């Protein structure tokens with residue numbers, strides 16, 4: 001039986017309690033292996049190993065040496081690409097065609113991008129005039145924050161974990177990662193890569209388990225953790241913020257969304273359909289940036305809806321390794337229950353189901369998996385729960401609008417503020433509308449087009465803080481001002 005162990009101080013270790021839980025593949029609900037569940041002891045060992053490593057060989061490396069090491073981690077992920085791909089697709093059920101273009105390449109790139117940012121980042125200096133005319137020079141000096149707890153979700157496991165581990169290590173910190181209980185595999189495999197590349201023991205640690213009263217809570221409440229970076233649901237973010245309050249630890253939270261797509265009549269309709277298809281359905285709709293509310297200007301509403309339905313009908317459900325498939329199952333049967341609950345609620349709330357809405361018959365071999373139909377609704381009221389709550393599944397509601405002012409108000413009528421996509425060929429309008437959208441990220445005529453130098457994060461209840469490029473430096477380093485009197 002395959003076992004997923006913790007990775008502590010450079011070695012794989014099981015739980016002393018012997019406690020494990022099952023990891024199942026959502027394609028057919030087959031058992032992948034048993035995951036060790038960390039107790040207080042394992043979490044404590046991991047955090048202490050990370051603390052000690054700050055003072056070991058890792059702490060002695062120059063920035064250039066650290067960067068070289070992290071570049072070799074990126075290269076090694078690429079060398080072991082197929083193993084990462086298989087592990088990721090088995091855990092999540094997502095098509096190889098998607099993970100080989102998004103998850104694994106970004107998993108590697110995340111180790112390079114921040115190294116480059118750091119290597120090119122200037123030191124802040126201010127010359128101060130003083131009454132004695134000699135003045136002073138202020139120098140900004142950055143040091144690692146210390147031990148960073150990284151709590152990551154299941155939807156893009158390697159990508160979202162390395163998105164935090166990359167900059168944390170580039171800045172000289174050490175990490176303890178708690179991957180999602182649904183997707184332990186690629187984070188575990190990364191331990192091997194760290195050892196192969198000669199990253200010193202204790203720099204990268206992994207503990208497995210759940211959230212409350214398990215590894216997640218034990219890690220975030222551990223007093224030797226210096227900062228916590230989290231991606232996941234807003235309600236979990238609140239729990240982590242409470243944990244971080246004790247000892248005034250810094251947090252970076254990337255949380256949920258209920259993102260709008262805005263399609264103006266002056267858009268390139270084919271581009272808007274193609275982009276909205278991706279933003280609503282890629283990764284089975286399990287992308288925090290995904291579009292669940294689509295607003296379409298009335299003159300193109302019928303044509304847009306018709307094209308979307310045609311495209312949804314063409315989505316090809318299938319096993320990850322099926323090269324013709326572009327649509328996999330949800331991550332777990334539990335998550336399917338949640339999404340199906342919203343599918344049923346939509347009908348109760350008066351939606352017209354334009355396409356989908358149910359559980360597909362995938363045949364005997366796959367019917368035990370977490371499959372669900374891609375779904376489009378119309379006709380819901382703006383205050384319906386399906387319009388207001390994050391579903392995190394392959395579904396969207398499409399509604400017509402008449403004026404720019406109206407659609408801005410509709411788009412902003414949410415407690416979330418992560419992302420939006422605007423489709424128009426009128427660039428003045430694009431900028432005018434984008435500036436009024438209450439979100440951390442706005443894409444115009446594109447979606448999920450990422451430049452890792454840019455700020456990434458959410459407004460309102462979608463998060464706190466920004467990571468990416470120089471913005472990550474604020475979180476992953478302590479900035480000291482050294483004032484030198486001349």
Ligand SMILES: NC(=O)c1ccc[n+]([C@@H]2O[C@H](COP(=O)([O-])OP(=O)(O)OC[C@H]3O[C@@H](n4cnc5c(N)ncnc54)[C@H](O)[C@@H]3O)[C@@H](O)[C@H]2O)c1
Nearest residue numbers: 153154179180210211216217232233236239254255256288
């Ligand atoms: N803003 C972003 O960048 C972004 C990116 C991806 C996903 N998400 C969000 O993530 C959610 C889906 O992921 P999920 O279901 O894995 O999220 P989740 O909040 O259920 O779990 C995320 C992680 O937190 C851990 N956790 C849960 N409770 C905890 C606690 N009390 N203390 C410490 N750790 C705890 C989990 O074990 C898991 O590792 C969606 O809401 C989605 O929008 C946001």
Ligand SMILES: O=C/C=C/C=C(\O)C(=O)O
Nearest residue numbers: 155163286287288289450
């Ligand atoms: O599901 C959410 C996707 C988040 C993406 C990133 O954090 C990224 O591209 O860096």
